[in-house]
Amino acid sequence: MPSTTSTRPGGRSARVRAAVHHAVEELLSENPAEAVTLPLIAARAGVHPTTVYRRWGSLAELLSEVATSRFSGDIVVPDSGSLREDLERWAIDVSTDLSDPDTVALMRATLGSAAEGGCACVGDRHAQLDAMLERERSRGGKAPGVQTAADALLSPLYYRALFTTEPMEPGWVRGLVRNLLR
Amino acid sequence: MPSTTSTRPGGRSARVRAAVHHAVEELLSENPAEAVTLPLIAARAGVHPTTVYRRWGSLAELLSEVATSRFSGDIVVPDSGSLREDLERWAIDVSTDLSDPDTVALMRATLGSAAEGGCACVGDRHAQLDAMLERERSRGGKAPGVQTAADALLSPLYYRALFTTEPMEPGWVRGLVRNLLR
Known part of the structure; x- marks a missing residue:
């Protein structure tokens, strides 16, 4: 079935994708x-440059795909029964991820290569945040809107990672959650 | 006095700097x-590439200098007598600046070229914010700390400009100030 080869999990296409992302x-x-x-990425991944050009078209496209995959599904959304505790655990996980120099390097490169409009570097963070807020509402509790939560929680995490050299201590992250829920 | 030529305002050195920044x-x-x-920047500025290499060393250095200058001293810190009004006016000015695609392009390029640690793209925004908060305290009023204010006001503005495609309406900006001062 040659027509399905390109999407078969574990097939050659998936191996190339994994090797290129890793490179x-x-x-x-x-x-x-x-x-x-x-060309450098292709060489490191051990694939022909033409394969990379044909599949991703440009460095910006490739970086965007790597960032989307890197920032999605990596962090488990906690379900402790308490919104505050869920938000704290999740935000501390995000801050740990954003404290990794390799994560910041990928963000910088993705932002630098993207033409304009949005960035894959947030992946499914908004959806994860929304899931925790929605769960609280479904329990009958009160929860801020996802936009307010993104402004109060996600923004400072990404801002600090990109624009400052300050560390992101858990105490600071908990303070952000406290300000959001007060 | 050849030894002072390089820093004399309005001298050749200042003209080269202005032309290169503009380019x-x-x-x-x-x-x-x-x-x-x-080389492209040198050509556009009408100066010899060697001059640019000798003076700035690398593209990252040059972009960082342009960003520092671009994000500093451009916005007048308001002094209305009311902290809330000062913060609203200032944050709306910042949001207008960050809504300019050219500003975002400079930010992206600067972030993309910087090795690591901080970014010149905030220029003196923290100092401007601190000045307004300090003035309120010197009037005998209460004001949040500059870090809290940066988390609640600056972060969402920069995050929205870089990571999303959402517009920054004045109503949204005023909401950020309201949340900070409540």
Whole structure:
């Protein structure tokens, strides 16, 4: 069934994708973003440059896909029965992720290469946040809107990771949750 | 006095700096960041590439200087006598600036080229914020700390500009100030 080969899990296509994603993350952790090019990525992944050009078209496309995958599904949404505790655990997990220099390097490269409009670097963070708020409402509790929560919780985490050199201590993260829920 | 030439305001050095900064902003508004190189910037500014290499060393250095200058001293800190009104006016000015695609292009390029640690894209925003909060305290009023204010006001503005495609309406900005001061 040649027509389904390209999407079969574990097939050649999936292996190429995994190798290329891995090469991107490795190269970005070793080099400044401007030195990471499609031919270099292809060489590291052990695939022909033409394969990479044909499949992803541009470095921006590839970085966007890596970022989407990197920032999605990686963090388990907690379900402790308490909104405050869920938000604290989740936000501390996000802050730990954003404290990793390799994560920041991928974000910087993705932001730098993207033309305009949005960025894959938030992945499904808004959906994860919304799930916790919605669960609280379904329990009959009160919860802020997802936009308010993103402004109060997600924004400071990403801002601090990108624009400052300050560490993200758990105490600071809990303070953000406290301000949101007060 | 040849030894003072390089810092004399209005001298050749200042003209070169202005031309190069202008060239960076122009080129970034016309091209994807990865296409903007030091030789291209030198050509647009009408200066020899060696001059640019000697003075700034790298594209990252140059972009960082342009961003620092671009995000500093551009917005007048208001002094209305009311902290809430000052913060609203200032934050709306910041949001207007961050709504400009050229501003976002410069931010993306600067973030993309920077190695790690902080970013010049906030310029003196923290100092401006601190000045308004300090003034309120010196009037005998109460004001949140600058870190709390940066988390609640600056972060959402920069996050929305970089990571989302949502517009920054004045009503939303006023809501951020309301949440900070409640």
